[in-house]
Amino acid sequence: MRTTRSPWFHAVMIPFTLLWLAPIVFVLFVALRTFDDIATRGLGALPAALTLDGFATALAGGQVATALANSAVVTVCTVVASLALAAIAAYALSRHRIPARRTILLVMLAGNLLPPQILLIPVSRIAQGLGIYDTLFALVVVQVGFGLGFYTFVLHGFMRALPAEVFEAALLDGSGPGRTFWSIVLPLCRPALAALAALATTWIYNDLIWAMTVLQTDTKFPITAALLNLQGGYSSSWNVIAAGSLVAAVPTAIVFFVFQRHFVSGLLVGSGK
Structure with a gap:
């Protein structure tokens, strides 16, 4: 049965919504202003005229486009590999009698409790020792390794x-563990997998610390590291930096809206039990 929201609910939520939208609107106005307008009247002034020059400059040279492609490759590969491995591990730990399975699960989860700052040098040295340093594959491996425990949990x-x-x-029908996992467990886990996919996409796409740890070539940087370079190259061109930030935010926004229904249902799984 559909419930009617109290007017007080809207009265309270509308200011919060406007407060949440205010930074996005501010960045959009900065991106649509000219450099001369910002330099003359300041960042806080309303735009005297709107232009797309900031977006054109941010996209010129192909650096942002290359970084977006790198981020897409790393994000897709990491999300698919992480959720596939996590689903297999979770199925084995939850439905099969594995010795010390609780300890295994806790050890996997404990890895996410370590501050990443203390692991930067070891991870960089390990990547160099394995010969994968400064490759997108190294970034994928690191992201999978540090996210696998949480997804499995x-x-x-x-x-x-x-x-x-x-x-x-399924057992009475003669279904083996592999078929049960593929035909029954995975379809039933779709809400949880969708919710994790949305969260993982946001975390991996917005990551900067691991990208700066295992990568050093500009052409291999993801979008977060490329924006850092863009800020260095256009330290006073706030319209260019704002335009690049908005372009970088579009993919994650699309992912969230696509998975919104599954994301909400995944968060509410088990709440009624």
Whole structure:
């Protein structure tokens, strides 16, 4: 049954919504202003005229486009590999009698509790020792390694909540572990996988610290590192920096809106139990 929101709810939420939108609108106005207008009247002034010169300058030379492509490759590969490995590990730990499986799960989760700052030098040295330093593959490996524990922990709890009758029926039908996982468990885990995919995409796409740790060539930088270079090259051209930031924010916004329904349902899984 559809519920009606109280007018007080809208009265409280509208100011919060406007407060949340204010920085985005501010950055958009800065991106649409000219350099001379900003230099003369300051960042806080309303634009005297609107122009797309900031976007044209940010996209000139192909640096931002190359960085977006690098970010897309790293993000897609990392999300697919992380969720695939996490789903397999969670299925094994939740549905099979593995010795010390609770300890294994806690050890995997404990890796996410370590501050990344203390691991920067070891990760860089390991990447160099393996011969993968300054490659997108190294960044994918690092992202998978540091996200796998959390994804496995979340999926483990979700899979343990699945009805035991489903697995008993599959066993009576002669379904093996592999077929049960592919045909039953994965479809039932779609909300959780979608929610994790949206979160992982945002985390990986917006990451800067690991990109600066295992990469050094400008043409291999993801969009976050490229924006840092853009700020260095156009330290006073705030319209260019704002335009580049808006361009970089578009992919994650698209992912969130595409997975919005699954993301919300994934967060609410188990809330009624």
